[in-house]
Amino acid sequence: xxxxxxxFIGIISALSIFLFASFVRSDPLKDxxxxxxxxxxxxxxxxxxxxxxxxxxxxxxxxxGVSDKPEEKLAKDVIVSFGNDAIPEMLSQxxxxxxxxxxxxxxxxxEIGDPLPLEDAVLKERREKVxxxxxxxxxxxARPSSLRVFRHFAVSGNKSIASxxxxxxxxLGDTTxxxxxxxxxxxGSPRVCRGAYSAxxxxxxxxxxxxxxxxxxVSCLVSGLGRRHYIERDVAVDALAAFGxxxxxxxxxxxxxxxxxxxxxxxxxxxxxxxxxxxxxxxxLSEDEDWGVRWAVAEACANADFPNxxxxxxxxxxxxxxxxxxxxxxxxxxxxx
Amino acid sequence: MRSxxxxxxxRRKKVRGVVSRFPFVLLILLFTPLYSQQVIDxxxxxxxxxxxxxxxxxxxxxSDCYRVSVVNDVMESPLSLFPLTEAIADRLRGNTAGEDxxxxxxxxxxxxxxxxxxxxxxxxxxxxxxxxxYSGLGGSxxxxxxxxxxxxxxxxxxxxxxxxxxxxxxxxEAVRYRNLAFSSLTDEEVRFLMTNAHRLLIEDTTTADGTExxxxxxxxxxxxxxxxxxxxxxxxxxxxxxxxxxHQLEEQGIYEIADTVLFRFPTPWGDIVLGNGGxxxxxxTPLFLVDVGGDDRYNLRWRPFSVIIDLSGNDRYxxxxxxxxxxxxxxxxxxxxxxxxxxYTGGSASLGxxxxxxxxxxxxxxxxxxxxxxxxxxAGAFGIGLLVSGGGNDEYISERYSQGFGFTGGAGVMIDTxxxxxxTVGRKYEDFREEDFFSCLSQGFGFxxxxxxxxxxxxxxDFAGNDVYVGDYFVQGxxxxxxxxxxYDRSGNDRYLARRYSQGAxxxxxxxxxxxxxxxxxxxxxxxxxxxxxxLSVGMxxDLSGNDxxxxxxxxxxxxxxxxxGILVDVEGNDIYSxxxxxxxxxxxxxxxxxxxxxxxxxxxxxxxxxxGYKNNAIYTSKQYGVVYDNEIKGFHxxx
Numbered sequence: 004x005x006x007x008x009x010x011f012i013g014i015i016s017a018l019s020i021f022l023f024a025s026f027v028r029s030d031p032l033k034d035x036x037x038x039x040x041x042x043x044x045x046x047x048x049x050x051x052x053x054x055x056x057x058x059x060x061x062x063x064x065x066x067x068g069v070s071d072k073p074e075e076k077l078a079k080d081v082i083v084s085f086g087n088d089a090i091p092e093m094l095s096q097x098x099x100x101x102x103x104x105x106x107x108x109x110x111x112x113x114e115i116g117d118p119l120p121l122e123d124a125v126l127k128e129r130r131e132k133v134x135x136x137x138x139x140x141x142x143x144x145a146r147p148s149s150l151r152v153f154r155h156f157a158v159s160g161n162k163s164i165a166s167x168x169x170x171x172x173x174x175l176g177d178t179t180x181x182x183x184x185x186x187x188x189x190x191g192s193p194r195v196c197r198g199a200y201s202a203x204x205x206x207x208x209x210x211x212x213x214x215x216x217x218x219x220x221v222s223c224l225v226s227g228l229g230r231r232h233y234i235e236r237d238v239a240v241d242a243l244a245a246f247g248x249x250x251x252x253x254x255x256x257x258x259x260x261x262x263x264x265x266x267x268x269x270x271x272x273x274x275x276x277x278x279x280x281x282x283x284x285x286x287x288l289s290e291d292e293d294w295g296v297r298w299a300v301a302e303a304c305a306n307a308d309f310p311n312x313x314x315x316x317x318x319x320x321x322x323x324x325x326x327x328x329x330x331x332x333x334x335x336x337x338x339x340x
Numbered sequence: 341m342r343s344x345x346x347x348x349x350x351r352r353k354k355v356r357g358v359v360s361r362f363p364f365v366l367l368i369l370l371f372t373p374l375y376s377q378q379v380i381d382x383x384x385x386x387x388x389x390x391x392x393x394x395x396x397x398x399x400x401x402x403s404d405c406y407r408v409s410v411v412n413d414v415m416e417s418p419l420s421l422f423p424l425t426e427a428i429a430d431r432l433r434g435n436t437a438g439e440d441x442x443x444x445x446x447x448x449x450x451x452x453x454x455x456x457x458x459x460x461x462x463x464x465x466x467x468x469x470x471x472x473x474y475s476g477l478g479g480s481x482x483x484x485x486x487x488x489x490x491x492x493x494x495x496x497x498x499x500x501x502x503x504x505x506x507x508x509x510x511x512x513e514a515v516r517y518r519n520l521a522f523s524s525l526t527d528e529e530v531r532f533l534m535t536n537a538h539r540l541l542i543e544d545t546t547t548a549d550g551t552e553x554x555x556x557x558x559x560x561x562x563x564x565x566x567x568x569x570x571x572x573x574x575x576x577x578x579x580x581x582x583x584x585x586x587h588q589l590e591e592q593g594i595y596e597i598a599d600t601v602l603f604r605f606p607t608p609w610g611d612i613v614l615g616n617g618g619x620x621x622x623x624x625t626p627l628f629l630v631d632v633g634g635d636d637r638y639n640l641r642w643r644p645f646s647v648i649i650d651l652s653g654n655d656r657y658x659x660x661x662x663x664x665x666x667x668x669x670x671x672x673x674x675x676x677x678x679x680x681x682x683x684y685t686g687g688s689a690s691l692g693x694x695x696x697x698x699x700x701x702x703x704x705x706x707x708x709x710x711x712x713x714x715x716x717x718x719a720g721a722f723g724i725g726l727l728v729s730g731g732g733n734d735e736y737i738s739e740r741y742s743q744g745f746g747f748t749g750g751a752g753v754m755i756d757t758x759x760x761x762x763x764t765v766g767r768k769y770e771d772f773r774e775e776d777f778f779s780c781l782s783q784g785f786g787f788x789x790x791x792x793x794x795x796x797x798x799x800x801x802d803f804a805g806n807d808v809y810v811g812d813y814f815v816q817g818x819x820x821x822x823x824x825x826x827x828y829d830r831s832g833n834d835r836y837l838a839r840r841y842s843q844g845a846x847x848x849x850x851x852x853x854x855x856x857x858x859x860x861x862x863x864x865x866x867x868x869x870x871x872x873x874x875x876l877s878v879g880m881x882x883d884l885s886g887n888d889x890x891x892x893x894x895x896x897x898x899x900x901x902x903x904x905x906g907i908l909v910d911v912e913g914n915d916i917y918s919x920x921x922x923x924x925x926x927x928x929x930x931x932x933x934x935x936x937x938x939x940x941x942x943x944x945x946x947x948x949x950x951x952x953g954y955k956n957n958a959i960y961t962s963k964q965y966g967v968v969y970d971n972e973i974k975g976f977h978x979x980x
Binding site for chain 2: 070099100101102105131132163194197201231232233234236237238241263264267268271294295298299302306326327328330331334
């Protein structure tokens, strides 16, 4: 090792020790926060902590947590009360990438509710975990100003980030984004598809899907019902259910679909829609060749409040071949009584 | 009765057609075991799922250099957890400790390459072996020492010299590998690890000023530079050499000749001693000691390298402080007890633990008692800890991180081959969730640092006897954060007592299994247990035979929570499932992040009783997704 290298390593070590020493040194503000939390007077504690000013936020934050203790709640409330002044410190807590700090800081930022500083921050951010949390926060705050951020990340090469951003587009419900979302449902990435299905459901819940796009949306979501993994299927079921009766006429076209999952999950969608129109389609599926689909129909009859549900269950019991399903039908009918 | 697996009309027609044309196919079908995939597919069919759906996407959280491929494999195919456990148990059963270390290294993706046998020199074997050991430890034999050694060695027969030389050379080689493992670290980095690494596991040092994160991240950053394959190879070479040496000693009838100290040679790193069949008191830690008999007492302190072979007698081992008694801490310690009823009392980091090293405690016979603190009794972190006990009814007592505990970068394994044993852990670190119940993380527990570093492999294997396992939080085949926890009990009527996150439980992107092969077993817990997967995790409890009783209160007995998979499979016997009503038990799931979890309870034979009122030979489903599948199936075979 050369002398220069040794000197360099020596300087770096000394700097690290200095930095560490300054990191753990005693601070009067920290002592003040500690002593206030040590006092057993929660009533006046909040006011006293606020009087310490914004420099105390970093120390107050150390008393937050995720176990719902009164002390943790109080610390969180105090930080929220600082409003926008607390945002820089919360952003630095997010950047620690410590899961507990990130969760707490996220909750606080949502409660503060100002998206603008966060939008600027997320566009400059490079770390996936931090971006993901900021997108989550902005979606919770749900202000139109965040659209530019969601659109920016919706085309990200990082599929996890893109999925979250696409899903958030649905929360804001700007109809100009629907075509982009429909395109995203055809992505090769299951994760992006999941985000797109979720977004379509959110658009539908807001009534933001134009009538001319309902058919295409349903078609895209039906392809999600038949996907290989249940995660996408689950998200597509919820999204389709959000279309309500509008979806039923389109779903009828898929009753003879070869893919078992499509037929099975159409039953789940119809159960959630729960209308008489949905029940009619459900009745046709009660004669499906697959006992799994018939099982889903039976459960749907029992769970949803269809006026003729019990009748259908009895009819199914009379002709059912599967011993498992026969037992189940009997149980459901007995429970109904 | 054979299962009604062909409920699917299409498949049924096809089978009928084939059978009518080829009668012998019927015979084949009758004698073909029913594979788990078919059973699970049938069980999941009513909820619109199949066994293909039981998989996680391992990119849910970014990977890190400590993620072991076996954990990734299990996360991608959680149903493979059962055959993997069987395979590991088969490999570890009857192996030598050296083979165990090699196998565990490969499970940690640190494959030990090349031979791990030592070759002694023909001339002056013991002297040359000691010279090599001195050189590895950073010293050299002076002329006086060499002369003294020459005189002492001459008192021994040539075969005995050669035998001892095998062990000493094994230690010398291990020292060389240990030096190689840490060669990329600066002295300051090694000092930092030695001063701070224990903060991760031994002490409760949670601070409110963020210093803990600073230490943790620096420890993780430095520890990446260690050459673990070399570190583990040293452990394998050492234990292999010692097994060979002990075998040769036994062949030479050392028991009969050793009634006095045959050989003693002091070194700056501890004494090298052979002998004495009497009752001895050993204080401090020897570098290399072979005691051939008598009831001995050992009072041990930490040294980076130490070997103790005690061939017989009822011995007592006591730790003078933490990090002693078979503790591989920046090196290797091995204790091998061939017989006798022994008592081991360790502090924290003791009794077969490895922290940046390999620690092995092998007790081959007798009725033994092991008492440890935290990180003990088969515990590994950035290293391997191994505790093997054969024969006798043993008792294991500890406080936390023990009895088969694997932390980041490590594997902690405990193997008990015979006897009815008692495993107890707890009574010290109260869990913040509940008064008077304790955080244990033991009895086959894998543990990682959430969002920072994936966990390791913690496994407890008990091959015989009616055993009792007692713990509270995080015990008995469970894990946390990209880790693997295994509790495997091969036979006997066992009792499992726990409180929460236990008995085949995974908590936060991880996998845990409790596998009990035989016996009438009794499982009791409060919740999040008995085949429970919480937050993108899999928890599996598999009991292959016997009339078993399962008792829990909430979220147990095949329960999935927050996108987890919880699976309980009981293959044979008349079983009783008892739990609080409507409290998410016996096949229960929920929905989170827009998609479901899966709770699956499968019982494949017998007259069973369910507190939820379920009948035999029936399927029950609940939304998002819960399944109870009770069927009479013979010849069940797990095929993943």
